[in-house]
Amino acid sequence: MKILNVYFIKLIVDSIEKIDAKSFTFLIGVFISIIIIVNILNSIISAIILPKVNNKIEFGLKKKIYNIYFNIDDAYEPYKYDLYFFSLKNMGVLPDVTGQIGIMLNSIFSISGLLYIFSLYDFSMVIFVFVGVMISFMAVVIKNKISYNITVKNIPNDRKIDYINRLFYVPDYSKEVRTANGDIFFSYLKRAYDNLIYVYLKKAKEIALLEFFSKALTSLIIVAVLFLLGFKVINGVFTFSAFTMLFTGAQQILSDLNNLFSSFPQIYSLSLKMGKIREFIELGNKNNFTKHDLSKIKEIELKSISYTYDGKKNILKNSNLELNAKDGIVALIGGNGSGKSTAINLILGILKPSSGKVLVNGINIENINLNIYYDKISIVFQEFYVFSFSIYEILSGTSIINDQNENRAIEALKKVGLYEKIMQFERGIHTIISEEFEKQDGGFSRGEMQKLSLARAIYKDGDIFILDEVDSFSDELYKSKLSEIIKELRYKKIIFIVTHNREILSIADKIYQINESEIFLNN
Template sequence: MNKEKKRRERRDIGAALRRWGKILENNIYSFRYMWHGSKGYFFASVANAVINGLIAPLVLLLNRRLYNMLGSDRPMFLNALYIIAGIAAVTVVSWLWNLLSSTYIMPKLTEQLHMHVQTDLFEKARMIELEMYDDTEFYNDFILAMQYADAYATGTVNNFTNLMSNLIGFSGIVALLAYIDSGTMLVMVASAVISMLIGTKKQKINLQMNEKHAPIMRRGSYVNRLFMLPDYAKELRLTDISECIFRDYEKTISEHIGVTRRYKTKDALLGALSTLNSIGVYIAVVIMTLYKFAVLGTVSIGDFSVIVNANISVGSRLGSLVGSFSNLPAQSDQIDRVRALMDYKPSYRGGTLPAPHLESLELKNVSFSYFEGGEVLHDVSMKISRGEKIAVVGYNGAGKSTLIKLIMRLYDPKSGCILLNGVDAREYETESYRGRIGAVFQDYRIFAATVAENVLGDRYDDSKEGTVLEALHRATFDDKLAELEGGINTMLTREFDEKGTNLSGGEEQKIAIARVFAGDYDLIIMDEPSAALDPMAEYALNKQIAAFAEDKTVIFISHRLSTTRHADRIYMFDSGRVVECGSHDELMRQNGRYAEMFTAQAENYIRGKC
């Protein structure tokens, strides 16, 4: 039994050492990052810590001398004034520095540091493979990392400097108390140990509560978005789905309350224990000091004032010191999550070769499945040559949009490969490869930016006005553009500008299509490019696309099979497989799935159902 107990103790000690080793490693990592991001923030924080840490023991020391002088038989008035002036000077200097620091220095440096961290995190977020968003555990960690970003930016330095400030103040006061009365000091140190243990336990409980809250808060945020975004406004008003959403939201709130109550009850009990500890040490110190002053006469009036005031100050310092120290494990866990995102390496392989102009694009036995899901594409093979116009058709869920994402390397195949000019696409530098492709997605997005910025993005400046206007003309956006008071400088959406313009679905789709017209791409991908357009607008747009893409390779997905008649080759997908391939006439002669779909749609058009 004794041997087993010793083994457990050794394991516990080893685990604790590894834990604190990890805490030290994470904080060093964070310090290096912060040092690189803003040296000024570090120096200003240290200056705050030193100045604020020295104030309390210095004022107590001056007060002790003042009270001892006033308690003597013949107090020296002039010397007392000097001490009072010294106390006033220390207080004023401290106040001026804190005012300057909090009003001018720290806000500017803090914003710089936050910007540095957020920019790095946004860059990392752009690198995450889309399939990782389907991994619930990863996505929860990702959300937590983004939430912890601001705390990560300043939290490590702030916690360290708070620890430094309180340690300086606490050490100065304890040194003064040890000089005056070592017994009082020992009582306060014992209280400090108890407070530290309680604080560490409270931090652990709060961290566990935050982890339990993360998936619950994500569900709550989803409901908030449903009722905030205009995308869902019509459905919420015209269907009864809101009742179902309300029930789910009530369940979410109930779960949140349950988790909070469970952990906050433990936190409250520990808080009560901490308060009893603080009250107990205060009463004990006052009684001890009063006895030594009034009965034994071993402490002076100045010593008595220092001990009583220090008791209050030490309680505050102890709380802050213990809080800063107890924050280290929680801070380390936060750093760990942000660090995991900062150090994240995409699993897809990007090469170093610059992507050449497209001569051929080939898929060889490509299969793909989403995270923890069944196969979406199975053994797909197809070859596309430069200048060909390819149509991809099939029923919903056949894998068409997934195919496009694989071609663009938003995902990588689980098996098989994609070849550009006979070379595995993974050998090419990712941004260079994607730069050869222009795409309009079915779920395109319009940003809260100007028309020009939505078309060209960060590449836009006044010299490119002609490019934007030409792209909008090709996208048949001329009539709407003429109505916009600010022209291509009109702000889209009213997210940040109440004078912004909200476009119709068809108009937004034309903006998305103009993005492709504005670029110099070898391969153009159109995923339902005319879904939001009426037949006449679709006809005009198809003519523009045909003229623009005459010498380019085009892949388009469309449920309106009228657009497939002029394709060089049509791939019919069903359940993730290519079941038919050929030109429109060839597939109609085969009288297979494509012919069945085309005929049914043509009949619906004739009957006025489409």
């Protein structure tokens, strides 16, 4: 299209110089027709085809990144979390790369056609433009590399800004945020933004100089081409129509060369980002390489486990704990901050022990495929969160509705005593109880939310049930009902409970206690 634009300008100017109205009208008509056809094709590609392709790419990459993060060892380690955060933030890199490749191919095709036209008149002009653009290109490469380094250095600051955004956005934090001293949030946010701009300003002068040099050189090239071509028209070397075509062509070549050469540093910059994403993906590949799949969790053991927080404070030291179905109900007690949650996170593979081993069926958890491992665990956390899905989706983990899944969900809700309340809602088990996206007819107390979390664990029917202070928001009637639910699972499943409830402790077959960072069996 660009080549036709340049050549049609010459033909139109020729027809004007010859005062040929018929030829002029015909050329304008053809030119308009070509413009309409090309724009229709561009609109179809940009508005229909590309959004579909980009949407599919983004979904696939996001799903892969989430799955890797779920499955990597020691996922909360800062370097790994930084890679995860960077990967999520830069998921648009693949569509950007394909877009830049498209620009490159389009520019190459356009330049090739324009070079042929110039070869018929004055090829030296192309060499002049090419040399100028090459110098400008080097400045752009240096600028993009500096910008990438700034982006990488600012990852911790971006994470802090994202954290404050979530505090104001996530409903679970809303009460704390509203009633706390608001200055702390804005002070934290301001520090993050100040650090962000500080990192940038350290290199701002270099970026500004490179930007100025690149743009000034481009403008000077245009003026120089105009001067040289104008002189040749004055000296009778070119006609005015040839001057118009060549000047327009020179501008187009300059634009295409800039696009082409700027695509290289863009692709280079994008490749650096892709390298970071690839590094994160490799974490997942290494994590799954030769990892064991589990058919059933038979036993879990913490063997001589120690966990040190931040390399200083011992949360757990030289501790042992065994879990299996034949031991019946196993409980863990200890004071606040004693390490109970740490023990659960070690069992889940979320934290990595400083020393010792976590063994699942006698295999080090580091050699276990965590995705498959999690599929076999039913857990209720003390700090539980209910997703903004329907009750059915929360329990079943799927949006596919069938009678078998619905009946299974209903049975789980009956066991925890929520079925009657839920059936009073207009949409029953398909009620969305969160108001994250729309107004709903369901309202649950914290105790009822905890019951729902237990119902989800019952629905999942894992090989092991981990219940962390599962009665902390419940009344005495429910605590008694909870004991009956746990008794039903005894000897059929591995049962591990963190609780201070005497009624539940009274039915425990083994009780471990944490005292002074050490887990020991309380006889």
